Amino acid sequence: MSELGVNVLEPLAVVTRRQGLQPMAARLDALREWLARDLVDLEADLAGVNGQDDLAGRAAAWLLERPGKRVRPLCVLLAARLGPKPAPTARDLAVACELAHAATLLHDDVIDQGEERRGAPTARIVYGNSASVLAGDHLLVLALRRVEQAGQPALLASLLAVIGEMVAGEALQLERRGRFEPDPAAYDRIVASKTASLFAWAMRAGTTASGCTVPEVAAGVRFGLALGQAFQLTDDALDLAGDPARTGKDSLLDVREGKLTWPLLVACQRAPELLGRLQAVALDPDGEDRTDLRRCLLATGCVDETLARARSAATAANAALAGFAGSPARSALSAVVQAVVQREA
Amino acid sequence: MSELGVNVLEPLAVVTRRQGLQPMAARLDALREWLARDLVDLEADLAGVNGQDDLAGRAAAWLLERPGKRVRPLCVLLAARLGPKPAPTARDLAVACELAHAATLLHDDVIDQGEERRGAPTARIVYGNSASVLAGDHLLVLALRRVEQAGQPALLASLLAVIGEMVAGEALQLERRGRFEPDPAAYDRIVASKTASLFAWAMRAGTTASGCTVPEVAAGVRFGLALGQAFQLTDDALDLAGDPARTGKDSLLDVREGKLTWPLLVACQRAPELLGRLQAVALDPDGEDRTDLRRCLLATGCVDETLARARSAATAANAALAGFAGSPARSALSAVVQAVVQREA
Numbered sequence: 096m097s098e099l100g101v102n103v104l105e106p107l108a109v110v111t112r113r114q115g116l117q118p119m120a121a122r123l124d125a126l127r128e129w130l131a132r133d134l135v136d137l138e139a140d141l142a143g144v145n146g147q148d149d150l151a152g153r154a155a156a157w158l159l160e161r162p163g164k165r166v167r168p169l170c171v172l173l174a175a176r177l178g179p180k181p182a183p184t185a186r187d188l189a190v191a192c193e194l195a196h197a198a199t200l201l202h203d204d205v206i207d208q209g210e211e212r213r214g215a216p217t218a219r220i221v222y223g224n225s226a227s228v229l230a231g232d233h234l235l236v237l238a239l240r241r242v243e244q245a246g247q248p249a250l251l252a253s254l255l256a257v258i259g260e261m262v263a264g265e266a267l268q269l270e271r272r273g274r275f276e277p278d279p280a281a282y283d284r285i286v287a288s289k290t291a292s293l294f295a296w297a298m299r300a301g302t303t304a305s306g307c308t309v310p311e312v313a314a315g316v317r318f319g320l321a322l323g324q325a326f327q328l329t330d331d332a333l334d335l336a337g338d339p340a341r342t343g344k345d346s347l348l349d350v351r352e353g354k355l356t357w358p359l360l361v362a363c364q365r366a367p368e369l370l371g372r373l374q375a376v377a378l379d380p381d382g383e384d385r386t387d388l389r390r391c392l393l394a395t396g397c398v399d400e401t402l403a404r405a406r407s408a409a410t411a412a413n414a415a416l417a418g419f420a421g422s423p424a425r426s427a428l429s430a431v432v433q434a435v436v437q438r439e440a
Numbered sequence: 441m442s443e444l445g446v447n448v449l450e451p452l453a454v455v456t457r458r459q460g461l462q463p464m465a466a467r468l469d470a471l472r473e474w475l476a477r478d479l480v481d482l483e484a485d486l487a488g489v490n491g492q493d494d495l496a497g498r499a500a501a502w503l504l505e506r507p508g509k510r511v512r513p514l515c516v517l518l519a520a521r522l523g524p525k526p527a528p529t530a531r532d533l534a535v536a537c538e539l540a541h542a543a544t545l546l547h548d549d550v551i552d553q554g555e556e557r558r559g560a561p562t563a564r565i566v567y568g569n570s571a572s573v574l575a576g577d578h579l580l581v582l583a584l585r586r587v588e589q590a591g592q593p594a595l596l597a598s599l600l601a602v603i604g605e606m607v608a609g610e611a612l613q614l615e616r617r618g619r620f621e622p623d624p625a626a627y628d629r630i631v632a633s634k635t636a637s638l639f640a641w642a643m644r645a646g647t648t649a650s651g652c653t654v655p656e657v658a659a660g661v662r663f664g665l666a667l668g669q670a671f672q673l674t675d676d677a678l679d680l681a682g683d684p685a686r687t688g689k690d691s692l693l694d695v696r697e698g699k700l701t702w703p704l705l706v707a708c709q710r711a712p713e714l715l716g717r718l719q720a721v722a723l724d725p726d727g728e729d730r731t732d733l734r735r736c737l738l739a740t741g742c743v744d745e746t747l748a749r750a751r752s753a754a755t756a757a758n759a760a761l762a763g764f765a766g767s768p769a770r771s772a773l774s775a776v777v778q779a780v781v782q783r784e785a
Contacts, residue, residue: 151611202577206570225551228573229611232547232580236604239584243597251596252588259581266496266574 126427133172133186137165140190144237154222154230158197161213164438166326167297168193169431174301174315176424182304184245191245192297194238195254199261199289201231206269207352214343242300250300257292264288273353273377275370277363282355291323307419314418318428321412326435328405331356333439335389336398341440347385353377357404358397365395402436409436471772478517478531482510485535489582499567499575503542506558509783511671512642513538514776519646519660521769527649529590536590537642539583540599544606544634546576551614552697559688587645595645602637609633618698618722620715622708627700636668652764659763663773666757671780673750676701678784680734681743686785692730698722702749703742710740747781754781 127134141159168189175185203209204217205224211217219227235258242251264285271281298315307315333342334349335358349356350373363370369391376383412432419425472479486504513534520530548554549562550569556562564572580603587596609630616626643660652660678687679694680703694701695718708715714736721728757777764770 147608147611149608149611150615151607202573205573224569225614226611228547228550229607229614231577232607233604233611235577235580236600236607240597240600240604243593243600248588248593252585255581255585255588259578259585262496262574262577262581263492263494266492266494266571266578269570269574270495 126423126430129423130169130172130427133189134169136186137168137172137189137193138162140186141193144190144194147233150222150226151229151233154218154226155197155201155234157218157221158201158212158230159234161215163193163196163213164440165193166431166435167196167293170294170297170319170322170428171301173424173427173431174298174307175305177302177311177315177419177422177428178305178307180306182301182306184247184304185301187241187245188250188300188304189297191238191241191254192293192300194234194241195258196293198231198234198238199258199265199293201227201234203265205231206265207272207354209348209352211344211348245304247303250303253299254296257296260288260292264290264292268354271355273374275353275355275359275363275373275377277360277370278355279360282357282360285355286324286327287320290327291320294323294326295319311418314415317418318412318415321408321415322432322435325405325408325412325432328357328401328408329436329438331358332398332401332405334358335392337439343440347376347389350376350385350388351380356401358392358401361397361400362392362395365397366391369395405436409433471768471775474768475514475517475772478534479514481531482513482517482534482538483507485531486538489535489539492578495567495571496574496578499563499571500542500546500579502560502563502566503546503557503575504579506560508538508541508558509785510538511776511780512541512638515639515642515664515667515773516646518769518772518776519643519652520650522647522656522660522764522767522773523650523652525651527646527651529592529649530646532586532590533595533645533649534642536583536586536599537638537645539579539586540603541638543576543579543583544603544610544638546572546579548610550576551610552617552699554693554697556689556693590649592648595648598644599641602641605633605637609635609637613699616700618719620698620700620704620708620718620722622705622715623700624705627702627705630700631669631672632665635672636665639668639671640664656763659760662763663757663760666753666760667777667780670750670753670757670777673702673746673753674781674783676703677743677746677750679703680737682784688785692721692734695721695730695733696725701746703737703746706742706745707737707740710742711736714740750781754778 144159147155171189171192172185175182175188200212201218204212204219205227209217210220217227218230222230239251239254242254264287267281268285268289295316296319298319299312302312302315331349334344334346334356337346339345350359359373363373369388372383372388372391376385376388409432413429416425416429489504492500516534516537517530520527520533545557546563549557550564550572554562555565562572563575567575584596584599587599609632612626613630613634640661641664643664644657647657647660676694679689679691679701682691684691695704704718708718714733717728717733717736721730721733754777758774761770761774
């Protein structure tokens with residue numbers, strides 16, 4: 096079974112069984128069966144993508160070989176089953192989407208001085224910042240070439256626009272690093288451009304490739320934007336409340352990297368005295384009692400508030416699915432929404 | 441007059457007058473007149489390209505506002521006059537070519553820890569490495585979007601392939617940094633992929649846009665590859681023999697950045713004891729008497745050898761021009777070749 100199955104579908108199946116949702120669990124098993132070939136092909140493709148045996152290639156492989164959740168390519172593959180016609184380019188588009196994501200991670204880790212990802216040191220720690228910059232460039236080019244070769248010029252144009260948005264979002268986040276002012280509009284702008292835009296492209300790619308109508312593509316894009324928001328809010332909550340052994344990263348990593356997340360924003364609104372302590376940790380990660388800080392943050396109820404907001408984004412994502420006729424792919428996308436907000440890693 | 445006129449055509453006019461080549465000087469003046477509108481539009485376009493008022497945008501503007509020689513876009517514009525039909529997309533392709541070049545400079549300066557460029561501190565010194573990485577991403581996306589909007593999908597595909605080559609070339613250079621082994625094959629591979637490939641694309645873009653035949657496009661590509669090699673060899677020579685006040689960078693910068701250039705390669709072949717001294721400077725720029733090192737390098741005759749190799753690449757470039765019927769654009773490209781190898785900055 097591919098890692099994607101392990102990472103997204105398996106935990107969801109466990110959750111649904113635990114909650115007594117047997118039909119849902121059965122549906123997920125069926126979904127895994129149904130997608131098995133696509134998922135195996137996807138992993139094989141990602142493993143073989145990197146023909147380059149140089150520093151850039153090795154740094155890229157370091158990240159790609161540590162499988163993430165693969166939610167974005169899963170969205171491409173499922174969206175590619177929403178339309179009336181077969182989508183022979185679906186796998187290429189799914190691979191491209193994951194490569195574009197990996198490219199931005201390699202650059203973001205340099206920019207944010209990230210030290211851990213997917214339970215391991217980041218590529219920049221292992222191979223150096225220079226190799227990580229080049230590895231990001233390498234994967235970005237591979238992603239764009241893959242879409243170009245799929246022969247749907249409009250999708251290449253929209254992916255370029257999305258990558259432009261992601262860069263602008265990262266720039267905005269960089270400018271605000273370590274400040275933690277509780278500015279909800281800035282937070283929403285960063286999430287929309289850095290995270291949700293690529294989920295939206297995943298849905299645009301899959302629906303377009305399978306011949307969906309214009310309103311259906313638009314519904315897919317709305318779904319992707321809402322799912323991306325739900326995904327990021329859940330990520331934000333896990334940074335504070337997650338189990339580091341499961342998430343693969345230390346807790347309060349976002350604080351140390353100076354990132355304003357939704358729970359930190361809520362905590363600073365509810366207990367303004369925390370702002371100075373957050374800024375102090377961003378300046379000097381060892382200068383604060385982080386266990387106590389975490390306790391004080393959690394005491395504001397900010398995680399519950401964040402998970403509630405994630406659920407409301409999930410509801411919006413499911414509402415967007417009403418734009419499609421009932422189908423196994425539509426049910427599967429709804430299962431992905433649930434997996435995204437209920438995940439523990 | 442645009443900076444391009446100042447930077448490429450003006451020095452060439454001076455050189456040719458000095459050498460008593462009055463007809464050539466007159467031809468260059470005519471060329472400047474002929475291209476004036478295109479050149480002004482190009483600069484205006486590059487100045488306005490950067491709508492983004494964030495760290496990435498400002499770091500990008502820092503580089504773009506310090507005009508380089510603009511040789512690549514000049515090649516696009518001239519090649520766009522080689523073919524039988526008007527090329528309304530020529531300026532977009534020229535802008536894209538310069539933006540792609542600038543994008544790689546912003547990343548290369550982070551990777552090579554470059555401190556000076558175009559007579560000023562690099563963007564990464566002024567705005568930081570993170571901003572410089574993002575600025576490169578930003579300009580790369582702008583370049584690709586510009587080509588995409590020009591509506592010639594094959595040119596977008598070839599630009600993506602070229603950027604992939606440039607990344608591989610930079611990776612190879614990074615792996616060999618500071619070692620200075622005199623490996624001519626590795627040197628040629630780095631120059632072909634890092635420098636010549638984009639010159640070749642410039643010619644491909646212009647010839648394709650103006651409706652040249654397939655053999656003409658191929659001749660244009662050969663011209664670009666040879667011109668790129670001549671350009672890099674001249675650059676290499678200037679690092680050792682140029683006047684820092686004119687080149688805008690300290691001499692021996694390539695040594696300090698650990699780059700194997702052609703004159704260093706020749707010097708190490710002729711005087712193997714220099715290898716250790718070069719490696720020492722790359723490790724500790726202040727640990728060696730650089731004035732003496734420079735004298736010893738020059739004493740090997742490596743600069744003359746490099747300039748001779750540049751002239752032979754220039755001859756190959758001119759030979760490739762035989763693939764086109766006589767025209768003012770063909771003469772102008774021949775003048776560009778001469779400017780590239782005779783420049784002092």
